[in-house]
Amino acid sequence: MELRRLVFILSLFFFSKVAQAQYNCLWFKEQGNMVRYQACLEANKASEFYQFSKEFHEVYDRVMDMDPTWALPYRAKSVSYLKSGDFINWKKLIDKAVEYDTVTYLGYRAGCRFQFFRDYKGALEDCLLLKKVMNNDMGYTANGQYHLDIVLALCYKALGDRSKAIETILKRHREPDYMMGIFDYIHLGIMYAEQGELHMAKECFEKQQAFNDIAENRYYLALVFKKLDQKEKYIEHLEKSKSLYALGLKMNDPYQPPMDKIYLSTILTEEQSGFY
Numbered sequence: 591m592e593l594r595r596l597v598f599i600l601s602l603f604f605f606s607k608v609a610q611a612q613y614n615c616l617w618f619k620e621q622g623n624m625v626r627y628q629a630c631l632e633a634n635k636a637s638e639f640y641q642f643s644k645e646f647h648e649v650y651d652r653v654m655d656m657d658p659t660w661a662l663p664y665r666a667k668s669v670s671y672l673k674s675g676d677f678i679n680w681k682k683l684i685d686k687a688v689e690y691d692t693v694t695y696l697g698y699r700a701g702c703r704f705q706f707f708r709d710y711k712g713a714l715e716d717c718l719l720l721k722k723v724m725n726n727d728m729g730y731t732a733n734g735q736y737h738l739d740i741v742l743a744l745c746y747k748a749l750g751d752r753s754k755a756i757e758t759i760l761k762r763h764r765e766p767d768y769m770m771g772i773f774d775y776i777h778l779g780i781m782y783a784e785q786g787e788l789h790m791a792k793e794c795f796e797k798q799q800a801f802n803d804i805a806e807n808r809y810y811l812a813l814v815f816k817k818l819d820q821k822e823k824y825i826e827h828l829e830k831s832k833s834l835y836a837l838g839l840k841m842n843d844p845y846q847p848p849m850d851k852i853y854l855s856t857i858l859t860e861e862q863s864g865f866y
Contacts, residue, residue: 612637613662629657633666642670661691665698673845677707696720697738701731704741705846714745735843736771737762744849747781756781772802773841773848780810780850788814805835809852809860821865832857 615630633653639646647670653663668683684702687695700716703709717738720728728738736744743758759778762768779794795811798804808831815823832854834840841851 626657626660629653629660629663632656633663636666642674646670659690661687661689661695664690665695672702672706675706677709692723696723697729698732700738701733701736701741704745705731705843708748710745710748714742714749717742717745735773737768740771740774740777744777747777748849752781752785756785770801773806773850774798775801776804776807776810776841777850779807779814783810783814783817788817792818803834803839805831805840805857806850806852807831808834809857810850812860816865824865828857828861832861 612634613630615627615634618624618627618630632649636646636649639649647667650663650667653660654667657663664683664687668680668687671677671680671683680702684695684699688699696716697720700713700720703716704713717728720738721742728742730737731741739758739762743755743762746752746755746758756778759774759781763770763774775794775798779791779798782788782794783791792811792814795807795814798807799811808827812824812827812831815821815827831852835852835854835857841848
């Protein structure tokens with residue numbers, strides 16, 4: 591499973607570098623698809639230009655004219671809109687990519703809707719469709735951070751169905767070949783805490799601590815001990831949260847703050863509020 595996931599992530603990493611990559615056009619020629627071969631040669635010219643430049647987009651406009659049903663140029667052209675927060679133009683293009691190559695790009699679209707635009711309803715719909723298309727094996731987000739079942743669960747939570755969210759995570763965790771996500775236990779623990787299941791929440795945060803100890807984990811664990819009226823444990827984990835944060839050991843994303851992320855101000859505010 592580890593090797594399969596690594597190959598999957600590396601392939602997505604390749605596609606995420608469309609502005610710099612050179613595509614293997616000979617593959618299309620060997621398949622006898624000369625239209626796509628010529629379009630691919632044209633697409634390789636995009637590597638000469640900055641992703642946000644007019645010239646870059648003009649290359650992919652020509653590629654689309656040459657081979658209108660090739661999904662890749664739509665995805666490639668969409669990335670600059672994604673990074674600039676232009677949801678409307680990004681979605682027009684990525685929808686075309688999904689139309690022409692559903693298996694490759696539906697999960698990518700779901701992950702982006704979740705991560706960049708907080709379009710939880712749209713991401714949830716994409717995930718449910720992909721589960722049908724892929725016989726329940728959706729794979730991971732483009733950055734490898736989440737299995738798409740975890741994205742699905744977080745969408746359920748955001749849309750108000752916490753019980754369904756917990757059920758979805760637990761079902762994925764029961765899969766024998768599942769590789770635990772780096773933030774899975776944090777999200778699950780928070781859901782349990784929100785439902786008042788403090789001992790289940792504590793168990794999740796302790797598992798996270800053993801697996802990938804970060805500031806968020808200790809902060810939320812401190813809040814659990816606060817509710818359990820255990821002052822020493824509360825102070826201990828709040829202090830540890832602050833020290834981990836100072837070391838840079840925290841939830842991070844270069845584009846958008848992840849769900850359940852905290853900031854130093856979050857810790858300091860809690861510290862000032864003190865124990866009851």
